[in-house]
Amino acid sequence: MSISSRFTVGVHVLALIELNKEGISSSEFLAGSVNTNPTLIRKIMGMLKKAGLIEVHPGIAGAKLAKEPSYITLLDVYKAVDVVKEKELFSVHENPHPNCPVGRNIQDSITPVLSAAQLALEKVLGNVTIEDILKDIVDKEKFRIVNE
Amino acid sequence: MSISSRFTVGVHVLALIELNKEGISSSEFLAGSVNTNPTLIRKIMGMLKKAGLIEVHPGIAGAKLAKEPSYITLLDVYKAVDVVKEKELFSVHENPHPNCPVGRNIQDSITPVLSAAQLALEKVLGNVTIEDILKDIVDKEKFRIVNE
DNA sequence: TATGTTGTAACCAAATTAAATACATGTTTA
């Protein structure tokens, strides 16, 4: 099991829209960088738009960030593309037997731990912004140029 | 997407084996409490055995914990049942385009964040033991009795 | 030897994912 790549593709798309802010970031352009098809990008763009992270209009080529990149966290993207439902990162077996002490209490006992674990993960994502990712990419590019 | 219930079923199984330590915890008995079929339980038992968490022998009914319940963390179970491969909780789109500054750097830029998020989640699981879960279950049972 | 248990392998149906196709809707421009 793995969390859908919609999340990391979403981050890729947002970073590229910002880096290409002077140009036109159409779904085809973005798909080329991600190396997938424009339809998938448009599906993800739709989710990012619904979450208020980008601005994009039917018929008009190109997307722009709807907020400053320093105000968009990876957690925003993660929630926008809906890769994990609220409190459902872990799945729990349904209908344990009520005649057993463990069966009738395990879900209530384990759920708080699972929620805490999921929150810990989300907190890390909430502390990193698109700007952070872009800065890192720019740094890596500089290093590349120095070593050419 | 959701992490397989093998994990929470594994915790259920270990807790019940310990609670029923004076009795015989066969795969059929355990399956009854979890409310699934014995084959699935045996598959999970095989993983728990391989990870050194339980002792169980072919032909002999019943499983026992191989360690004290205070020395078995939920992270041990999580790793034992192999619900998430090492560093692969998040999936990343393959082969982004190398001609794009974002495409050729995004994986290296985002991977450390994803690893940190996964580690944060695992750390929470590592701080809770089977004994903690059992204590909580016993507490809930006491509360139940008081309110009968 | 008969019974019951663990340990596997094989198979199935359901759900999810990424990719692909098709097309309606909207915008621009030639």
Add this chain to the structure above:
DNA sequence: TAAACATGTATTTAATTTGGTTACAACATA
């Protein structure tokens, strides 16, 4: 106005994973 191009959706497909099921070999015990 018509042609070209973009977004926004719906539908289909193949691959993968999951949980469930059946079948059966290997082992232990009464």
